[in-house]
Amino acid sequence: MAKTTAETILNIARAEVGTQATNYKRCKYNTDFYGYVVSASWADWCAVFIWWIFNKAGAADLLYVKTAGCGVLGSAFYNRGRFKTGGYRAGDVVFFHWSNEMSESVPITYTLDHVGIIEKVNSDGSYTTIEGNTGGGNGAVMRRTRYASQISGVARPDYSGSQVAVDVAMVKTVQSWLNSAYKAGLYLDGIYGGRTELALIKALQTELNRAYHAGLAVDGIYGEKTYAAVRNLQQGSRGDYVKVLQGFLICKGYDTGGFDGIFGARTTSSVRAFQSRNGLVVDGIAGKKTFWALTQ
Secondary structure, X not given: OOOOOHHHHHHHHHHHOOOEOEOOOEOHHHHHHHOOOOOXXXXXXXXXXXXXXXXXXXXXXXXXXXXXXXXXXXHHHHOOOOEEOOOOOOOOEEEEOOOOOEOOOOOOOEOOOEEEEEEEEOOOOOEEEEEEEEOOOOOEEEEEEEOHHHEEEEEOOOOOOOOOOOOHHHHHHHHHHHHHHXXXXXXXXXXXXXXXXXXXXHHHHHHHHHHHOOOOOOOOOOOHHHHHHOOOEOOOOEOHHHHHHHHHHHHOOOOOOOOOOEOOHHHHHHXXXXXXXXXXXXXXXXXXXXXXXXXX
């Protein structure tokens, strides 16, 4: 798979700001995508623009699929565990919803009606984005200010330096445990996709309910109630709650020294390494912020 950086992608997108389509969605993005000049009312091109900038960088395969459909694009990332509903950052491919209907493509969020790319996370909680096929009419490439209430979620491409190697055999072990302990119904493929992530969050919610009577809905959504219910784990902790933590770390590519429910020295080292890589306080204690980051 080709590699590129978020900044390379953003620089290509920035250079396109102000480009407009002419009548019936005619633009270079559609021409390059379809291989011929397209002039048709059906030819919406927001997802096409995303493909175009990645293709320009020689990294179109980071999107997993060539599609003009927002739902298909989002689903491709969701199935690989790279669709996030929080912790947004520059370089994320961001999906918007214009209604509060739930998505059929990505079942954990709202519909995917439009797509762009996040250029900047602003201090007031808003996001500066670059989007194609926006602004009405035939559409243009524009820089927009968007808010979390409009965002369904983001796809996070595997940019250079953004991921550590994953032990496929260990991920299969985690999946097998989720099936036996929580009836997750996962295929043992060693891939940390959306369904495995969903199963781990459900397992976390189940263990918080069992150990702390948290009263959480076991829905696989790491929302405010789940965040608030998390209790600290640290060296010396034991049990299935620790196994959930180890499962997240293993699926993220960290070596916990086993998948045994014992928070030992190797699990501590993995927590510290994860915290360092993700800009968290490096204390080796898995609390609310560490669990939240593990689900992103």
